[in-house]
Amino acid sequence: MAQISSIIRLSFRDYSHEWRMSGCFILALASVLAPMMILFGLKFGIVSAMLEQLIENPINREIKPIGSGRYDDAWIDRFRNRADVEFIIPKTRALAATIQLKSDNAKRILSAELLATAKGDPLLAGTASFPKDYHQVILSQSAAKKLKVKRTEEIDASLARQFQGKRERVHLPIRVINIADATVTSRNVAFVSLDLLIASEQFKDGRAVTDLSWGGDSPAATERIYPSFRLYARSIYDVEKLVNELEKEGVKVKANVAEIATVQSIDKNLSVIFWIIACVGAIGFSFSLGASLWANVDRKRKELSVLRLVGFKSGRIVMFPVFQSIYTAVLGWLLAVLVYLGFEYLINFFLAPRLNLDRALCFLLTEHFLWALGMTFVVAITAAILGGARAAGIEPSEGLREI
Amino acid sequence: MTIVYKLKNVVKERLIDGVGFRLVVPDIRISAKENIALIGHSGCGKSTLLDILALISKPDELDQMSLHPVDGDSHDIAKLWESDKQSKLSQIRKQHIGYVLQSGGLLPYLTVRENIELPRKLLNLPDDDSISSLSKVLGIDRQLDKLPGLLSAGERQRASFARALSHRPSILIADEPTAALDPITAQKIMAVVMEVIKGLNITLITASHDWAGVYKMELRTLKQESEVMNEGKVYQSRFSD
Numbered sequence: 001m002a003q004i005s006s007i008i009r010l011s012f013r014d015y016s017h018e019w020r021m022s023g024c025f026i027l028a029l030a031s032v033l034a035p036m037m038i039l040f041g042l043k044f045g046i047v048s049a050m051l052e053q054l055i056e057n058p059i060n061r062e063i064k065p066i067g068s069g070r071y072d073d074a075w076i077d078r079f080r081n082r083a084d085v086e087f088i089i090p091k092t093r094a095l096a097a098t099i100q101l102k103s104d105n106a107k108r109i110l111s112a113e114l115l116a117t118a119k120g121d122p123l124l125a126g127t128a129s130f131p132k133d134y135h136q137v138i139l140s141q142s143a144a145k146k147l148k149v150k151r152t153e154e155i156d157a158s159l160a161r162q163f164q165g166k167r168e169r170v171h172l173p174i175r176v177i178n179i180a181d182a183t184v185t186s187r188n189v190a191f192v193s194l195d196l197l198i199a200s201e202q203f204k205d206g207r208a209v210t211d212l213s214w215g216g217d218s219p220a221a222t223e224r225i226y227p228s229f230r231l232y233a234r235s236i237y238d239v240e241k242l243v244n245e246l247e248k249e250g251v252k253v254k255a256n257v258a259e260i261a262t263v264q265s266i267d268k269n270l271s272v273i274f275w276i277i278a279c280v281g282a283i284g285f286s287f288s289l290g291a292s293l294w295a296n297v298d299r300k301r302k303e304l305s306v307l308r309l310v311g312f313k314s315g316r317i318v319m320f321p322v323f324q325s326i327y328t329a330v331l332g333w334l335l336a337v338l339v340y341l342g343f344e345y346l347i348n349f350f351l352a353p354r355l356n357l358d359r360a361l362c363f364l365l366t367e368h369f370l371w372a373l374g375m376t377f378v379v380a381i382t383a384a385i386l387g388g389a390r391a392a393g394i395e396p397s398e399g400l401r402e403i
Numbered sequence: 404m405t406i407v408y409k410l411k412n413v414v415k416e417r418l419i420d421g422v423g424f425r426l427v428v429p430d431i432r433i434s435a436k437e438n439i440a441l442i443g444h445s446g447c448g449k450s451t452l453l454d455i456l457a458l459i460s461k462p463d464e465l466d467q468m469s470l471h472p473v474d475g476d477s478h479d480i481a482k483l484w485e486s487d488k489q490s491k492l493s494q495i496r497k498q499h500i501g502y503v504l505q506s507g508g509l510l511p512y513l514t515v516r517e518n519i520e521l522p523r524k525l526l527n528l529p530d531d532d533s534i535s536s537l538s539k540v541l542g543i544d545r546q547l548d549k550l551p552g553l554l555s556a557g558e559r560q561r562a563s564f565a566r567a568l569s570h571r572p573s574i575l576i577a578d579e580p581t582a583a584l585d586p587i588t589a590q591k592i593m594a595v596v597m598e599v600i601k602g603l604n605i606t607l608i609t610a611s612h613d614w615a616g617v618y619k620m621e622l623r624t625l626k627q628e629s630e631v632m633n634e635g636k637v638y639q640s641r642f643s644d
Contacts, residue, residue, distance in 0.1 A: 006524065010510070017512030017550075306508045309459060310566075311497025311525045313490050400459075400504055 003316045011323040014303070021296075022328065028292055029332025029376070032285045034339040037372055039281065041344055041362040043274050049359055054263045058122035059256070061086070061233045063242055066252040068093075068227040076229060084238035089116045089194060090226035096201035099190055103155040105148035110188055112143050114200055115230070117191040122232045123184050124191065129177055131193040134212060137174045138191040141182040149176050157190070163206050163216060170203060170214050198224070236260045282375070289376070290383035293328065297321040297387030304392065305400045318388035325384035329376045337369060407471050407573060407606050408433040408456065414464035415451055423637040426451050431625065431644060435473045435573075438597075438607040441642065443627035448640040449610035450578050456608055457576045458496045472499045472573035473604065497525055501567030501605075503577040507559040509551040515562045516547040522570040537565050540599055557588040564596050568603065575600055577609040589613075 015022050054060065071090065079088045091097065097114040117123070117138065119130050124138060131137055137157070139149070149155055153176050160169040180191065199209045208216040233239045239255050246253045297304075304317050347362040413428040426448035433439055441449040454460035455468075461484050462468070468480040475498065483492050501522070502508075509518045519534055538544040541561040543554075551559055560580055567575055580596075581589030600607050609622070628641045 003525065010513075014510075014512040303510060306504075306510060308493070309457070309496075309502050309508070310522050311493055313493050400454075400508065 003312060004319065007312070007316050007319045008323055010307070011320045012327065014300075014320075015324050015327050022324075022331075025292055025296065025328045026332045026335055029289055029328060029380075030335035030339060032288050033332060033336035033372060033376060034343075036278070036281045036285060037336055037340040037364065037368075038343050038362065039277065040368060040372075041340065041364045042347075043278075044364060044368065045348075045360050045362040055236055055267065058125070058232050060236050060260055060263060061122065061239060063231045063233060063239060063246065063253050063255045065228050065231075065246075066254055069251060071226045071229055072223055076226070079229075079231065084234050084242060086232045086234045087118075087120050087122055088229055088231045089118055089121070091116065091228035091230055092197055092201040093227050096204045097197060099200060100158045100160070101143065101147055101155055101190065102158070103147040103149045103153065105153075106146065108146065109158075110143060110146050112139075112188040112190040114197050115189055115191050116194040116197040118194065121191075124178075124180055127178055127180070131177065131191065131196070133193060134172060134196045134199065135174050136177045136193065138178040138180055139176055140180050140185050140187060140189040140191075142186055143188040143190060144176070144179045146188065151176055151179055159200055159203050161204050161206065170212070172212065236263060285375075286379045289379050293321070293325050293380060293383040294387040296324065297384060297390070300324075302400070304388075308392075309400060314392040317392040318385060321388040322381055322384040325380040326377070329373075329380035333373050333376050336372070340364070405435040405471065405473060406432050407435050407437075407473065409467055409469045409471075410455075411468075412464065412466035413455060413462045413468060415448075415455060415460065415462050417451070419446075424448070425632075425637055425639040427639060427641045428452065428455075429641065429643050431642065433606060433608065435606055436604055438600075438622045439609070440622040440624045441608070441610040441627070442612065442624050443610075443629075443640070444612060447627050447629060448642070449627075452642055453576050453578050453608065453610055456574075457500055457502050458492045459502075470495065470499065470574075474573060475499060497522065498570075499573045501570070501572040501575045503560070503563045503567045503575070503580045505579045505582050507551070507563040509559060509562055509566070511551055514548050514550055515543060515554065515565075518551065518562060519547075519565045519569050522566060526570055528570060533571075534565075534569060537568060537599070541565050541595055557584055557592060560584060561592060561595075564592070564599075568599060568605070571603060572605065574606045574608065577607065579610050579612070581613070582611075 076088055076090055079085050092114075099112055099114050101110045101112050117130055121127075121130070124130070127138065137155075139147070144150070147155060154173055155176060157172045157174045158169050159172075160167065162168075174192075180189075195211075199212060199214070202209050202219060203214050203216065206216050207219050208214060210219075231242075233242050239260055240257060243253055243255050243257065300321060304320060307320065308314065308317055344360075344362045344364075348360045352359075352361045408431070410428050410431045412430070413426075415426045417424045417426075424446075441452060443449050451460065455462055458480065465481045465484060468484070469477060470480055471477040478491075478495055480492070480495075483495075509515070510521075513521070516534065516538075519538065520530075523530075523534075534547075535544065538547055541564060543558055543561045543565060546554055546558055546562070551562065554562065560583075564577075564580070567577075577596075581592060584592065597607075599605075607622075625642045625644065628643075630639050630641075631637070632639050
């Protein structure tokens with residue numbers, strides 16, 4: 001133990017005594033590691049985020065039924081419970097799924113498409129609350145702009161029908177609980193609860209909606225059948241299988257299969273390209289660091305021989321360059337992290353706004369920094385042990401004559 | 404008289420510039436408190452023999468080699484080399500041998516004091532005033548807190564002697580310690596060193612090509628003979644009493 005603590009002390013004294021040379025080693029390490037970290041940062045920033053957006057974009061995962069079908073609640077539930085289905089919700093007939101909206105802030109009455117929504121709707125990902133009853137709505141941005149309304153404001157919704165030869169209109173006060181992102185849709189859409197969508201269809205079909213005291217014929221006693229649905233696969237990799245299974249059941253559907261193939265190909269090819277670059281970089285980094293540390297051990301041969309002469313054991317002598325490599329690894333990594341953080345700031349602060357991106361172009365997670373440190377340690381210590389073992393294996397008498 | 408070193412049929416071979424070099428030591432016995440000089444021209448194997456005596460170079464052939472320090476147990480060095488007991492050899496070297504190189508061999512990143520203290524620290528010897536008194540005798544007491552790079556060649560060599568003597572070894576090995584110094588400084592240093600080792604009962608084994616200096620210090624010399632063998636392919640050097 002006394003010899004190890006002496007070796008730690010001596011190796012540090014030598015390292016700080018030769019601060020110019022040590023500085024060069026630290027700079028050499030940082031100049032190889034920092035660009036790799038920036039490359040990783042860009043991969044995990046822009047490339048991954050863009051790919052993720054492409055992969056996760058619900059539009060690419062949507063499977064749309066063609067034409068009208070007959071789907072009961074059991075059928076919908078069967079698909080809802082599948083692991084490869086993220087979200088499914090029934091749709092009513094398109095003609096019955098329109099509503100007129102009016103706010104105090106705008107003169108015009110806006111005709112909006114009604115779409116049922118619920119918790120987990122990928123179109124409204126990130127939304128905290130969803131319409132729970134007849135009196136709540138999430139408006140598309142286009143609809144909200146035209147109605148000049150903001151979140152929490154109340155608007156008037158109305159439905160009209162021709163019933164028993166007379167034109168009837170019912171009004172319903174509804175509160176805007178949220179406004180969807182512009183990226184969700186450019187259409188005028190009112191996302192409402194399934195109950196309101198069904199109530200709208202019932203009303204337009206001339207039936208009564210007792211919950212809302214809307215008069216009409218008695219509701220049908222038979223089980224509700226929906227003509228359509230909105231379905232999103234869990235990931236783009238599930239789309240093809242779902243399309244095949246739906247078609248087997250006689251449901252004609254369409255999906256962005258061609259686009260999905262493109263996205264999958266981009267994902268695969270970019271990943272391959274990135275890993276090739278990363279591997280070449282890592283190998284270059286290992287050789288560069290290994291060679292410089294090996295050269296350092298060779299340079300230290302004379303002093304290591306003196307240490308053996310005064311009584312240090314060979315095994316302890318190996319620790320001398322190992323500790324110096326650890327100092328270089330830690331300080332070089334720290335410098336590389338600082339350089340990386342500087343570049344990360346420059347890229348995200350100056351470049352991201354020019355590209356109209358609302359996310360960081362370049363970023364790394366804490367575990368990525370630790371991975372870089374671990375890799376640096378492994379390479380540095382391996383090179384130092386190999387070099388140190390060689391130095392310790394040489395007869396000290398050979399090294400001594402060089403002093 | 405007590406014998407400290409016994410060597411019999413020791414051979415060390417090397418290839419230098421394409422020519423084989425063969426050092427042969429048929430039989431040498433070195434007694435305690437005896438001061439020995441290996442005399443010979445450059446390249447005759449003086450340093451190689453010193454390295455063998457200092458246990459830092461393994462002979463290629465070895466019938467007998469034993470060390471009998473005056474203040475410790477005897478060690479069968481031949482057996483230790485044969486069984487490759489590096490750790491034990493290192494321990495013996497650390498405890499009983501002090502080594503002075505021609506260039507001093509001080510570690511440049513430690514102060515003179517730290518260099519001198521290093522062998523004592525490795526042996527866990529307690530701090531006492533021996534370093535101060537030794538430095539004073541050797542005339543480097545004012546240089547103790549300086550780095551070796553700031554010292555003159557003579558001062559560096561004095562510091563090197565101080566490091567080699569600081570842990571009171573039984574044997575002091577010095578490889579042409581004054582070769583890089585002017586004759587007056589060399590003489591002064593060796594005179595002081597001889598006084599110190601006399602007081603500490605240390606055996607000195609040194610290599611030198613300074614015949615005059617060796618005779619002045621009244622050192623016992625080991626004879627060296629050279630011969631060229633195998634049509635000039637092997638240069639053999641033989642040291643004997």
